[in-house]
Amino acid sequence: MIQKIRFYAYEISHVFGNEEREIELSLGTIKNDFWGENIYMVSAIVGKNGAGKSSILKYIKDNYSVNHSYDSIGNIIYFSPHLDYRDDYNFDVDPTNISLDNILRRDLEDIIDDEKEPNESGWKLNPKQDLEYLNTSRQMDFLSSNIREKHPVFSKIFEGLKFGIGNIVLRGSDKREISKESFHNTPQQFREVISKILEKSEAELDDWSSIRVRENKRLINQHEINAYIFKRNLIISFLSIVVSVMERHNDYLSEGVLDIDDSQDAIDLLRKFVKNAKVHPQGHSSKEAKNVFIPQVLELFEFIYAIVDEIKDKDLISNKSFSTKYKNLEKIKDLQKEISNHLAINYYNRRIKINNFLGIQSTDRKLSSGENALLNFYSVLYELIQKIDLENIQKEYILLLDEADLGYHPEWKKRFVNSIVKSLPLFFNFSNFQSKIQIIFTTHDPLTLSDIPRQNVLFLDKNDEEQTIISEQNIETFGANVNELLADSFFISDGLMGDFAKEKIQDLVSFLTFDVESSDEDQPIGAWDEDSAQQLIELVGEQVIQQRLKSLFDIKFNISEKEALQSKINELQQKLKELNEKDSVR
Structure with missing residues (x-):
């Protein structure tokens, strides 16, 4: 531990100078x-x-x-x-x-x-928002930790802050125009499947009104509509990241051909793709084929589907985000980490950085x-x-x-x-x-x-x-x-009043004590008159200063003691009247 610090001035020369004197x-x-x-x-x-x-x-x-x-x-x-x-x-x-x-x-x-x-508003997400998601993920790690939950001191420190609910937000790459013609490095046999899943997702998004339920002309299942849309957007977000990884580089051949059944919806097609997609290195036999995805992919999707299906409040789910408990956020975060790590190593045999397709916010409101x-x-x-x-x-x-x-x-x-x-x-x-x-x-x-x-x-x-x-x-x-x-002058050298207020009051004092008839034309006094002087005096919060200014004001404008007292009486009577009016309202 450190009780004393010893060094030569020149070691922190920009502070203590360039001398060789020792400082303790x-x-x-x-x-x-x-x-x-x-x-x-x-x-x-x-x-x-x-x-x-x-x-x-x-x-x-x-x-x-x-x-x-x-x-x-x-x-x-x-x-x-x-x-x-x-x-x-x-x-x-x-x-x-x-x-x-x-x-x-x-x-x-x-x-x-x-x-x-x-x-959801159509604006492109930028690095600042990426930083926000990284930061909120870090916040949630602490807020959901044992150290925060087990020790009462943190409840006192964060008194008034409500935590326990956070948000999941879609964070995929901007790959809305993925098509068979846009592929370059994605394995050949995957291209048609990915395109079909994306096409199905977009078609089902356009058909959201088919699940709308009205009662007496009032929409009663907005939460279900939001969940339906979110699921399709989740698929698109995930596949955009997958394609982004595959398109960087490809040393693999695809294994087999995945049959496409047009009667299946986007969710079922994704399940089939995730279960059956395999790759094997060029020059190697098909026996060495590896699964592109780990079981945690479907585990994550099914877990999220279950959460959004249980949400009954339309304000807790939107087209690209939903709110849920920390316990669920933790599981989602862990599963996504496993998926990203495996996808990077599986495709490159070395660790690379991969975008998360889900962003996490540590609270459901802005701090x-x-x-x-x-x-x-x-x-x-x-x-x-x-x-x-x-x-x-x-x-x-x-x-x-x-x-x-x-x-x-x-x-x-x-x-x-x-x-x-x-x-x-x-x-x-x-x-x-x-x-x-x-x-x-x-x-x-x-x-x-x-x-x-x-x-x-x-x-x-x-x-x-x-x-x-x-x-x-x-x-x-x-x-x-x-x-x-x-x-103490160590902190503020010339009083506790703000400089603007101080200058205004000093200028008023100069005006109230300045003899115009014998004045120097260069006397630096603002454009004061009786009304503006009285207005500033009423604004001053310090009573001693205010009373002193009133005295100077009375002298300046030849207000007699009797007139000053009468003015004070009128002021008090007006305050009494206002208080009586408030009491009558109660």
């Missing part, structure tokens, strides 16, 4: 039992913009990591919600860097450059930015932990959280420290060992900082040469009033 940073003295079970210490680094908070975290990441390499999981994990577009193109993605930059780079590498089928930020933090951490080899578990882990509270609602910022000290050790409770953790985070928010004792807060400031220095200010933080923390 203390991360605190309050440790162990104070923070709870399995936590060594929690420290905060705060400072003015550009003081080097993030640079210090990255220095720790690069210089204090145990077993740090790009093919193993080290003991220092860095998280940042910022999208800075920072990258090091000389190395592979660092697995313990779970910043948004690194997660985005990795996800983009997993997206195949292949045009997707349009959504707010704050909800997404909170969920993403835990999701990417959970994903990383799953990759740690049991033989490579470290006794101690250090988590570097670079403004992880960014974008949180103030209520969540109040909970931030309490949440992480109670939840993060649970991620490092492995089957054979419980690791201890240290947390070092940066923040700009006094709500978060008020949970950290002053001894564990590193204050960074800047000198006149714009070099970073360690501030000697003695600011009490733990349990401190947030307003008092904000009022």
Whole structure:
């Protein structure tokens, strides 16, 4: 674990200068039992913009990591919600860097450059939507995990968020114009079958009205119509991916000819194709033929058919998506993974990236930015932990959280420290060992900082040469009033009022106290008059400032004390009248 950081200024020269002087940073003295079970210490680094908070975290990441390499999981994990577009193109993605930059780079590498089928509105799906599906799949992995379900702390962390229902969305390739003439590498004997299944699917989609049921001129089976359409679109989506894979390259000959029975519907034709499609390498005998598909394909289709047939609410299923429980989403996700892996290896004898024809969304509603930020933090951490080899578990882990509270609602910022000290050790409770953790985070928010004792807060400031220095200010933080923390000049140098309001009020004060007759023509006063001055005074929320402005206003416009009192009486009488009217309505 780390209690002090020592380095020479030139090692972080853009922050501390290019000198050879040694710098020592203390991360605190309050440790162990104070923070709870399995936590060594929690420290905060705060400072003015550009003081080097993030640079210090990255220095720790690069210089204090145990077993740090790009093919193993080290003991220092860095998280940042910022999208800075920072990258090091000389190395592979660092697995313990779970910043948004690194997660985005990795996800983009997993997206195949292949045009997707349009959504229900006819718009082409784009890489941003691919990223969304990858992210929501990661979220669902965490939300459906044992760690989230078994520990009550997560119910408190995600209080107000309703999970348990997610969406399946069709994600096939844009292959709507597949025909016998468009094939190039797809095995010869498969082409007619695939074309026939697609033709059947399209014909049945056009014939959806045949299953429509009306009662007193009212449609009563919209959910069944939606399920009927979804099943056909599912077939098209799946076959588009299959053809996309086959068309890339083909070293195989097809085995046998599949008979086509025009009396069968698209669903039955697909079953027949999946059961009987075989390939064998060129130059090899038919005895070496291999099935193109594994049994999980039909298992997946039958499972989805059963789910959509049970849906009675038309709002839970549409032409290209449906909502279902996490338990079902997990099974669908696992089956699709098996199918894609087998299809890639079966056709190429090497692992290639294949588009998923089903996308997964972790919730049936859009999350707010704050909800997404909170969920993403835990999701990417959970994903990383799953990759740690049991033989490579470290006794101690250090988590570097670079403004992880960014974008949180103030209520969540109040909970931030309490949440992480109670939840993060649970991620490092492995089957054979419980690791201890240290947390070092940066923040700009006094709500978060008020949970950290002053001894564990590193204050960074800047000198006149714009070099970073360690501030000697003695600011009490733990349990401190947030307003008092904000009022300290370390955070805000000239008051707690916004600059726009401050300038407006200062300009009004100048107007109210300025003697026009003896004035300088260049006096910088806005275009004020009695009405505009009175309007601004009524808008001011701070009562002391408002009363002072009223006094200046009375003097400026020669309003006598009697007139001022009468005006106040009239104001109070009007408020009393409004209250009486409200009471009479009740």
